[in-house]
Structure formats: C-alpha cells, structure tokens
Amino acid sequence: MRDGEFILELKDVSRTYHRQSGKQALEKISLNIKRGSLTVIIGPSGAGKSTLLKTAGLLEKPTQGSVVFKGKETRELSPGERAKLIHRDIGFILEDSNLLPYLNLLENVMLPMINSDTENAKDILKNVGLTELNKFPEEISYLEEQKAALARALVNKPSVILCDEPTGKLDSSSARKFMDLLKNLKDNLTVIIVSNNDLLASYAENLFYIKDGVLKEKK
C-alpha cells in the first residue's frame, strides 16, 4: 500500500441514478483528501452531498471516474472486499444516530467492534463524554445520541470519518458542542463532513461548496 500524502482521491467522479433523466447527481468531481485533514462540504438540498459521501465511503460505485482509497483503486473490489475495508477503516456518522433501540449504549457502540474489547469500548465512550452506558437510546438527548454514534464510528480505530449532516437534529448550541468534541478527538483522523448548515463551515480546514453535483473549492 502506498503511503502517500492523500488518503482519499476522487478522480473525475460522476454519478447518474437510473431513474434520473440525464441529470447527474455528481458531475466530474475531483477531490484529494489529505491525511489528518478536516474537510467540510456545504450545499443545498439535492446538491449531491449524500451521493458524494456514499461514493467516497465505498458504499456505492461511481458511474464514471475512480475512487482511490489509501493508494488503492477501489473499482475492481468485490462487495465483500469493500465491506471489509469499510469495517476496518471508515466510520460513518449520519443525521440520525441509528442507535438500535433494543441495545444499551455500550452494546450499540460494541456492535461493529472487530476485536470485542469491553474496556476499550468503555474508554472510547468516556472520551466522548458518555458514562451511563446502561442507558437505552430513548433515554438520552439527541446530542448524546450523536456522541454515541461518534463513539461507535471510532470503535475500530478507522483512518477516515465521514459525516452526513451530523448536526441536523441538533440546536445550534448542541451542534457546536458536537463539532468541538469531534475536533478535539480528531487527532490524526481524516474527517469529511457534508452539510447544508453554514455553521459547520467555520470548523473546516478545507472548505468546499457543492451545487447540482458540481464541487467548488472556497479559498
């Protein structure tokens, strides 16, 4: 594996959904993500943010162009190989925490854990500021839910965290708390956030705007 400057490279990535009449969800997007960077991509509804994140996160293949993850071209990977890569190296945080209602916080965080280690999971939960680990999702606030989702995304020590509207359910003060936490925990992690909330732009090391599938860098 090449240990280059960029952990993730999108090269002329386009995506067309079958049902769409000609219009592209992503139009020839090229994006190089540096190791350890925090990238924010802002765009209105329907701009292609989620499509971009799913493509960059190896969940979906682009119609055209290539996605290079850690120096490795991913087009030819089988679904199983993609899944494995995601499991080890990519953590997702979405607008909804998607915590399973019948698992407590610790169980939720340990769900994707590859090397089941309760102490390790507890440490990660502590780092995000959660200590009542026997609580169930319905007993906690949205902010705490997102913190648990962050802990769950971190549990396999991934190199990349991808966030789709991570503060969508939070009021602006909670949103700031969550973003501060993410920034503090980031360390040498690479983080990409897509959102339509301008508030998040202030956290960006690299800021982009996306509209109608076209990406533009904000200098």
Place this chain on the structure above:
Amino acid sequence: MGIYTLPLKNMRRNKIRNFSTILRIAGGVILLLILISSGLGINSFVKQAESFGETTLSPNASQTNSSSNQTQILTSVVTYLNSTFGIDLESSPIGNSLKNLLGTLIYVLDGLASIALFIGVLGVLTTMYFNEIERRREVGLFKIMGFSEGQIFLSLTLEGALLGLIASIIGVILGYIGVFLISSVFTFISLNIVFPPWLILGVILVTTFLSFILAIYPAWLASKNDLSVVFR
C-alpha cells in the same frame, strides 16, 4: 460483539410479537408431542424412529410399540363406552364402525399435529416481515458499519432459527407436562407414554430447522435493501 449475537438481543424488541410467535410454535410442538408420545400421532414417524431407538438408544424400548398402543387405546375406549352405556358395543355393528371411526380419527390427528406445528412455525414469517421500515434502517446501519450482505443475511436467518429454538424448548417442556396431565385425567385409557430422548431432540431440531428455512426468504430480501433509509 458482532451482529451474530444480535438475534438474541433482538428478542427484547417487539416483545409481544416475538412472544406470540413463540407461543404459536410452542402450541404446535405441544400438540405434536402429546399425540406422538401417547402413541396416537404420526404413526409412521414413530415406528421408524422407534426401530432406530431400539438399535441405538436402549434395547428395552421395544416393549412400547405404537401400533399395539393404538389397539390398546381403542379397546380401552370401547370398554369404557360399554361400561358407561351398559351395552355390548363390541358385538354390535355400531361398535365396529365406532372402532373404524376412531382409527380414522387417529390419522386425522396425525395430520392436524403436523399442520399445527407448521402453522405455528409460519409465525416466523410475520415476525421477520414485521416493521419493514425498522428492519430496513437496521440493515442500512449494518451496511455502513461494513458488514457484508452475507453476514447480514446470516444474522437475520439466525433470528428466525432462534425463535424456533426457544419456542420448541418451551413447547417440549409444556408438552411433557401436558402428556402427564392427560394420562392422569383420562385414566380409563391405559396409555403407554413414550417420551424417549430422540423425540425431544427431534422435535427441537425439526422446529428450529423449519424456522430457519422459513426465515431465509425474508432475510435475503432484507439484506438486499439499499441505503436510502439511513442516508437522506
């Protein structure tokens, strides 16, 4: 903890639905057990399994033969009716047709027991389809965590199998109690109660396997779900 332990935790969810499915399957198991163990139901199955029991399990199991058990029951029922009505049914044509009727009834019960079990196990289907949106959300979550479709499929079929396993264990216990209750209430029938280990094990295995098989299609369908529920 991985997703393979999830089916067990999953029992916490939809408690009422899981409970009712388990009850339905257990009901089928109970009926089946009572009929088989009292020598009434699934005749061919009993005979087959009994000869298997003779050779491998215990040599003295041969004293209980299901067909002799049947005639014994028939005779005792007729004797009971004789003494109740004070007539000799044995020698009258009614007695003979009554015997035939009871003989047919046994075969009907055969069928009923299997149908009852099957209908019980069908509950697995409704449980698996239940709350489609919640299931899709769950599958979407598994996918973004990096679980493969194969792993998701296996986890979901295990959930079906687990329902069958729990239900059949409950059914076996209740059926065991039921058999002894029945034999103590209907003392006029000299029942030869057969409750060999193969029957208990067999019923549990068959029920669990059936539930597993029935879970395959809904599980496969669910594992194919796309990510549109979790991504907006």
